[in-house]
Amino acid sequence: MARQLQVNEKQILQKINFLDSVGPQSWSDYEAYARCLFYLGEAEKAKAYFLEAAKRIVNLIAVFERKNRKEFVRLKLVQANYYRLAGEKRQSVKQYAELRDLYLNMFETDYEGDQDRAIGILNNLSYCHFFLEDYEKSIRFGKMVSEWEPISLGYSEGIFLQDKKRIESTLDDVIKEIKREKSVPYDTGAEVSLWDWYEIGRELLE
Known part of the structure; x- marks a missing residue:
């Protein structure tokens, strides 16, 4: 399987032009603009x-x-x-460490260690x-997620093993x-976008 996606540069330029025409305002506008530039x-x-x-x-x-504590931590x-x-x-790194502790506390207190209810937290x-x-x-923690396989699990196993x-x-x-x-490179709002995981995977294979 080819491991390089073709990026539609015309589509990205159209997004940039649109954001320029209205002027980026929100955090998601700036995220989209950054991803287009990349x-x-x-x-x-x-x-x-x-x-x-x-x-x-x-x-x-x-x-x-x-x-909403869960959404607060997700946005962080x-x-x-x-x-x-x-x-x-x-x-x-500082923020990921803080969030690790918050998520662990949520898992142990808010969800009382219930893996089935806490799959998003895990x-x-x-x-x-x-x-x-x-x-x-x-x-x-990735192996504790029962309904899907976190992308981080696959990459972590590859690195660790x-x-x-x-x-x-x-x-x-x-x-x-x-x-x-049908994800586009400038999709916004994810904790880690699919395109981020794509770039991470490519870097790991270099």
Whole structure:
């Protein structure tokens, strides 16, 4: 299976032109703009837009801080990914560590260790440990997710077990999912987008 997706540059330019015409306002606008720039070969320029997205999502995070703990933590995970994509490793690692602790507390208290009810929490715990490079724990929590296989689980197993084929098969699954969902590179709002996982997989195979 070919492991390189063809990016529709015309579609990306149309998105950029639209955002330019209205002026990016929200965190999701800035995320979309950053992702477009990345796939137009402007990775360094994209970093500033990811940082602006991280700044602008703060107000939404604050809205959910008292109303909905689960969504509050999820949005903080989205923000951590912006820091990661902006190259702010220290900030992203700090936030992933904080979120790891929050998710673990939620699993043990809010969900009383009930794996069936807490699959989303466990999925994101696996994500946090992956980006903290604690692959053994990423595997542990990933395997506790009963209804699907977290992408972080596949990559973590590949790294931890030094199994290149596991990374390849996980990347193949990501590509299939991108095609199935007809996902575009500038999709926004995910904790880690499918296109992020695509790029991570390609980097792991370099």
